[in-house]
Amino acid sequence: MFEWSDEHQMIRTAVREFVDKEVRPHREALEHGDMPPYELLRKLYSSFGMDQMAASSFDRRIAKEEAGETGRPTADADGEGDAGGGGMTLLPIIELCKCSPGMVTAMGVSVGLTSAAIMNKGTIAQKKRWARDLLTLDKIGAWAITEPNSGSDAFGSMQAVARIDGDEFVLNGSKTFITNGPFADTIVFICKLDEGNPPAERRVVQFVLDKGMTGLEQSKPLRKMGMHSSPTGMLFLDDVRVGTDRLLGESLDAYAAKAGREASKATFTIERTGVAAMALGIIERCLELSVPYAKSRIQFGQPIGNYQLIQLKLAKMEVARLNVEGLVFRTLEMAAAGKGMGLAQASASKLYAAQAAMEVALEAVQIFGGNGYMAEYEVEQLARDAKVLQIYAGTDEIQITHIARALLA
Amino acid sequence: MNVVVCVKQIPDPSVPGQLEADHTLDRSAKPILDESDSFGVEMALQLVDAAGGGEVTLISLAPNGEVSGLRTALAMGAAKAVLASDDAFAGTDALGTAKVLAKCIERVGDADLVLAATESSDGYTGTVPVQVAELLGWPALTFAKKVDIADGVVTIQRQTEAGYDVVQSSLPAVVSVTAGVVEPRYPSFKGIMAAKSKPVDNVTAADLGLDGQVGWAGARQSIVKVEQAPARLAGEKFEDDGTAAEKIVAFLEDLKVI
Ligand SMILES: Cc1cc2nc3c(=O)[nH]c(=O)nc-3n(C[C@H](O)[C@H](O)[C@H](O)COP(=O)(O)OP(=O)(O)OC[C@H]3O[C@@H](n4cnc5c(N)ncnc54)[C@H](O)[C@@H]3O)c2cc1C
Ligand SMILES: Cc1cc2nc3c(=O)[nH]c(=O)nc-3n(C[C@H](O)[C@H](O)[C@H](O)COP(=O)(O)OP(=O)(O)OC[C@H]3O[C@@H](n4cnc5c(N)ncnc54)[C@H](O)[C@@H]3O)c2cc1C
Numbered sequence: 257m258f259e260w261s262d263e264h265q266m267i268r269t270a271v272r273e274f275v276d277k278e279v280r281p282h283r284e285a286l287e288h289g290d291m292p293p294y295e296l297l298r299k300l301y302s303s304f305g306m307d308q309m310a311a312s313s314f315d316r317r318i319a320k321e322e323a324g325e326t327g328r329p330t331a332d333a334d335g336e337g338d339a340g341g342g343g344m345t346l347l348p349i350i351e352l353c354k355c356s357p358g359m360v361t362a363m364g365v366s367v368g369l370t371s372a373a374i375m376n377k378g379t380i381a382q383k384k385r386w387a388r389d390l391l392t393l394d395k396i397g398a399w400a401i402t403e404p405n406s407g408s409d410a411f412g413s414m415q416a417v418a419r420i421d422g423d424e425f426v427l428n429g430s431k432t433f434i435t436n437g438p439f440a441d442t443i444v445f446i447c448k449l450d451e452g453n454p455p456a457e458r459r460v461v462q463f464v465l466d467k468g469m470t471g472l473e474q475s476k477p478l479r480k481m482g483m484h485s486s487p488t489g490m491l492f493l494d495d496v497r498v499g500t501d502r503l504l505g506e507s508l509d510a511y512a513a514k515a516g517r518e519a520s521k522a523t524f525t526i527e528r529t530g531v532a533a534m535a536l537g538i539i540e541r542c543l544e545l546s547v548p549y550a551k552s553r554i555q556f557g558q559p560i561g562n563y564q565l566i567q568l569k570l571a572k573m574e575v576a577r578l579n580v581e582g583l584v585f586r587t588l589e590m591a592a593a594g595k596g597m598g599l600a601q602a603s604a605s606k607l608y609a610a611q612a613a614m615e616v617a618l619e620a621v622q623i624f625g626g627n628g629y630m631a632e633y634e635v636e637q638l639a640r641d642a643k644v645l646q647i648y649a650g651t652d653e654i655q656i657t658h659i660a661r662a663l664l665a
Numbered sequence: 666m667n668v669v670v671c672v673k674q675i676p677d678p679s680v681p682g683q684l685e686a687d688h689t690l691d692r693s694a695k696p697i698l699d700e701s702d703s704f705g706v707e708m709a710l711q712l713v714d715a716a717g718g719g720e721v722t723l724i725s726l727a728p729n730g731e732v733s734g735l736r737t738a739l740a741m742g743a744a745k746a747v748l749a750s751d752d753a754f755a756g757t758d759a760l761g762t763a764k765v766l767a768k769c770i771e772r773v774g775d776a777d778l779v780l781a782a783t784e785s786s787d788g789y790t791g792t793v794p795v796q797v798a799e800l801l802g803w804p805a806l807t808f809a810k811k812v813d814i815a816d817g818v819v820t821i822q823r824q825t826e827a828g829y830d831v832v833q834s835s836l837p838a839v840v841s842v843t844a845g846v847v848e849p850r851y852p853s854f855k856g857i858m859a860a861k862s863k864p865v866d867n868v869t870a871a872d873l874g875l876d877g878q879v880g881w882a883g884a885r886q887s888i889v890k891v892e893q894a895p896a897r898l899a900g901e902k903f904e905d906d907g908t909a910a911e912k913i914v915a916f917l918e919d920l921k922v923i
Contacts, residue, residue, distance in 0.1 A: 262733075266740060266857045274851055305853030344854050 257585045264343045267304075271351040274303060279355050286356050286485040287637055290477075292439060293359040293485045294396055300348065301393045309344075310367070310391040314383075321380055342591045346533040346584060353537025354544070357641040358485030360537075361648075364530050365435040365486075366390055370397025372526055373444045377462060377504040386442050386464055398440035399523070400431040400491055407433075408654050411460055416447035416493070418461055425503065427463060427471075427496040433648075437489030438477045441467045444504070445493070449511070459511045462504040471496035482640030525599050527649040528606035532583045535609035535645060538638050539577045542620035545635060546570060549624055560623070569619045576612040583609060600662030607655035610645035617642040666716035666814065668709040669770050670743065671781040671793070672702040674727045674734030678786060688888040689756070690787065696727065698734035701782035703849040705842050706738045709780050710850075712814055720744035722776070724769040726754060726762055732865055739860040740852030747772060751869040756881030759788070763796030764883075768873035770801060772866070778819060779839040783808055798839035806832050807841045 260268060278299060285291035301307040352360050371390040375383055389395035406413035416429025429447055431437070443465040448458040465472055475490040500506050550561030550570060560566045583605045590597060597605065617639035621628035628635050646652045674696035676682055683691035698706075709721040723738050723746040730750045739746060747769045754765065770776055779798075784791035798805030809821035810829060819838050822829040852860075870876050877883065903912050917923045 262736075263857050263861065266736065266852065266860070267854055270740075270851050270857070303851040303853075305855050308853075309855055 257589050260343070260347075264347060267344060267347045268351060270304065271300075271348050272354075274300060275351050275355050278303075279352070279359070283355060286359070288484065288631070291485075292487055293356070293362045294393075294439065297359060297363050298393050300352075304348075306344075306348075307392040307394075310393075311388060314388050314391050318380060318383060342588045346588065349530065349533040350537040350540070350584075353534045354541035356485040357534055357538060357638070358483035360530075360534055361435055361483055361486035361644075362396075363393075364527075365399055366395075366397040366440075367393060368526055368530060369399040369523055370440075370442060370444050373399055373462060373523055374464065374504065376523070377510065378464075379506045382464065382501070382504065382506065390442055395441040396436050396439055397442045397444070398434050398436040398491075399444045399446075400434045400437070401446045402433045403430060404432050408651055412456070414446075414448050414455075414460070416445070417450045418447050418463065419450050421497070424497050424499055425463070427465075427493045427498060429493050431491040431493075433478075433488055434491055435486055435488055435648075437491050438474055438487045440474065443467075443472075443491065445491070449508070459508075461508070461511050463498055463502045464504060465493075465496065465498070465502065469496055469498075481643060482637065483644050524650060525597060525602045528599075528602040528655075529587050529597060531606045531645055531649055532580055532587065532609040535613035535642070536577070536580045536584050538613045538642050539573065539580055539616045542616045542635060542638060543570075543573050543577060545633075546573065546620045546623045553625075566623060569623055573616045573619060576616050580609050580612055598662075600659050603650065603655040603658040606645075606649060607652055607659070610642075610652065613642040613645055614639075666713055666719040666777050667722065667773075667775050668712055668719070669722050669724055669773055669776040669779045670702065670705045670709045670738070671766055671779065671797070672706065672723050672725050672734065672738050673699040673782075673785045673787070674725055674731050675699045675785065675787040684891060687756075688891045692728050692731075695733050696731050698737040699782065699786050701784065701786050701844060702738070703741070704844055704846050705780040705782055706741050706743060707847045707849040708812055708842055709778075710742045711847060712778070712812065716814065719777070722746065722773050724766055724773070725749070726757065726765045726769075728755065730867065735865065736860045737852060739863045740856040741850055742852075742856060743863075745864045745866070747866045747868060749868050749870075749873065751871075753870040753876065753880050756884050757879045758884040758886040759790045759792045760796055760885060761879040761883050763793050763800055764875060765870075765873060765879060766793065766797050767800035768875060769868065770797070772868065772873070777836045778814070779803075779837070780812075781839065781841050783841045783843055794839055794841040801837075801839070804834040804838045805841075806834055806838060809840050809842045810846055812840060812842065812846065 279296055282291060282296065286293060349360050349364070367390060371387045374387040374390070378387065390397045401410050403413070403415055405415060416427070416431065418425045418427050427445065427447060431445070445463045445465050447461060447463070448455065449461045450458060467474065471494045473492040473494070475492070477487040477489055480488060505511070547570060550566050551559050553560045561570070587597065587605070617635065620635040621639050624633050624635055627633045631637065650658070676690055676692055676694060677697050680694065685691050706721070706723070713719045713721055721743040723735055723743050725735055725746065726749045727734070728750060730748070732748060735746045735748060749765045749769055757765065770779055781794040781797070783794070794807065795805045806819065806821050806823065808824040810824045811822040813820045814836070817836050818833055819836055819840060820831065820833045821840060823832045824843055870879055903909050914923070
């Protein structure tokens with residue numbers, strides 16, 4: 257694959273129109289105000305039938321699981337389901353990122369991360385109870401692993417804890433930087449199981465919580481550098497009592513010594529591949545804005561695009577665009593061939609894409625000069641938004657350690 | 666209830682247009698669905714839905730076997746399309762277009778209603794729908810801003826300068842709809858994936874029995890000359906020396922607007 261197919265282009269055109277008509281008019285409220293992104297995301301889902309597609313794909317998968325089969329469901333006759341491939345997922349990501357990358361974070365954490373955690377580890381009953389509504393965006397999800405004292409070293413320093421009390425668990429701890437935390441209906445809470453053993457040997461377990469449970473507090477959105485259209489908050493758990501029905505897998509047998517960590521790592525891989533698509537959207541938008549500006553902005557009697565220093569910036573942006581697009585196409589090709597990127601490859605892709613987006617967005621600000629620093633010209637927002645791609649879903653430094661570890665293993 | 670919608674596939678208006686040596690538009694690039702026609706497509710889908718059965722068929726006259734605009738309308742939910750495309754159609758004027766479309770409608774066979782836009786975005790002669798109606802011998806209802814069908818009767822609100830007229834006719838009929846008659850839906854992803862496999866009946870002038878009657882040979886109009894629109898005049902500037910109001914009034918009176 258070296259270009260988008262006809263169908264992909266139709267999807268792109270349609271989503272682009274949606275973003276221009278339905279999202280862009282709210283950019284001010286989303287990026288500088290208090291407007292949460294969820295109603296717009298639901299409108300995106302219903303306008304394009306993404307909610308129905310997700311529901312029927314879920315139902316087919318569950319029917320298969322109930323029949324005792326494994327593996328992903330095949331597409332049905334009229335091309336529904338996975339036939340349009342990841343393009344149906346990635347193109348909305350790319351196009352939304354041209355206006356409000358935060359919306360993608362909010363959407364991705366809910367329909368991608370949170371539901372994936374439940375689909376990977378949950379029982380059929382749990383999937384029906386929580387994942388279907390997350391996949392259709394009827395419910396908003398949050399996935400909580402990071403804590404004030406445990407970020408990159410997510411498992412090692414984790415303090416959130418579950419204690420066994422009769423046939424219940426008692427959960428305690430705080431989580432921070434949690435996307436959708438302030439508004440989430442469904443929360444996957446990752447913590448350690450205290451069985452009286454030392455913290456380093458404790459099993460990592462996952463629970464599903466609902467908004468409003470006794471002892472659960474969801475903070476207001478935190479003020480951040482960018483990604484305003486993605487509300488981020490803290491979660492506080494004070495003796496939250498849950499039954500086994502909320503333990504993903506509904507049995508502690510599902511959590512052999514390191515299994516919990518492996519499940520979370522699978523989630524990291526999904527997260528990382530999404531970042532390349534986000535980066536592509538940001539880079540494409542920066543080019544869309546910068547090229548005409550370079551042609552039309554006159555200084556010293558000439559368009560600034562005539563100056564080689566500006567040309568170098570534009571050329572490097574184009575190189576980044578081609579490379580990141582290549583990574584996105586690779587993801588799609590691999591998915592179509594039924595292969596997933598391993599953690600190291602997903603890390604390499606995420607590292608490159610995040611750095612490229614940051615560099616391109618800062619250069620776009622530079623090309624726009626003083627205008628670039630002004631909110632009206634959009635590029636400053638993209639630059640603030642791009643920065644987080646180097647921090648969440650594993651910092652650049654952590655991606656590097658994963659790549660190096662795989663190389664040196 | 667079966668509805669036929671005339672859909673024009675036009676050069677993308679966001680790309681600067683080019684003229685051919687014979688003064689016609691360069692149509693070599695991939696065309697898009699004329700936005701004006703997306704309203705007719707949506708109206709048709711809603712009418713068929715409300716009737717509880719039937720289907721929407723698209724018809725289009727376009728060069729080079731182009732289907733990309735049709736695909737958009739198929740993705741919105743139309744069931745099938747007839748595409749008239751043939752080198753023999755080159756140079757067809759508005760009446761010729763109407764002849765082709767009327768033959769396509771006959772070919773579809775079971776239409777209860779034909780919808781078109783009041784005018785296309787590129788040609789905008791605004792003549793094709795009534796010509797189609799005349800050729801079929803069906804009533805033409807134009808400028809509809811609302812369309813209802815009940816008991817074999819179509820009722821429209823016909824947009825006028827002051828408001829609207831209510832106009833009714835029996836079916837089958839040709840109705841031209843204005844932008845805003847309904848809000849066109851976005852094509853669903855599922856619809857987009859399915860669009861490629863929906864049937865498109867490709868027809869030539871010979872298939873429609875129109876050999877010699879269309880194209881340059883059949884055209885009664887010809888484009889003699891194309892000129893740049895005159896540049897806007899610079900206008901007149903007044904420094905306000907206290908008499909500006911009088912000067913503006915005099916200017917407007919001159920234009921006979923007050
Ligand atoms: C907008 C936003 C949304 C987020 N959403 C979520 C969410 O939904 N759910 C969730 O669980 N978390 C979320 N996070 C948290 C995010 O995953 C963490 O911030 C990230 O993993 C980094 O952890 P930290 O902030 O604790 O930084 P630290 O781990 O304290 O890192 C500080 C610095 O030290 C470096 N560093 C750390 N360890 C090493 C090492 N071994 N070698 C070299 N350098 C090292 C880091 O790269 C970084 O530069 C979000 C964060 C942000 C900003
Ligand atoms: C001399 C001459 C040469 C031309 N040569 C060419 C040529 O080589 N190639 C070419 O593509 N065009 C050519 N055209 C333009 C083409 O013939 C126009 O489509 C036709 O004149 C209709 O005019 P309009 O767009 O103004 O229709 P209007 O009356 O403004 O259109 C009203 C509605 O009728 C329907 N409709 C109109 N045209 C079509 C169509 N083609 N298919 C389906 N529905 C339609 C649509 O619903 C449209 O919104 C030529 C025109 C002239 C006068």
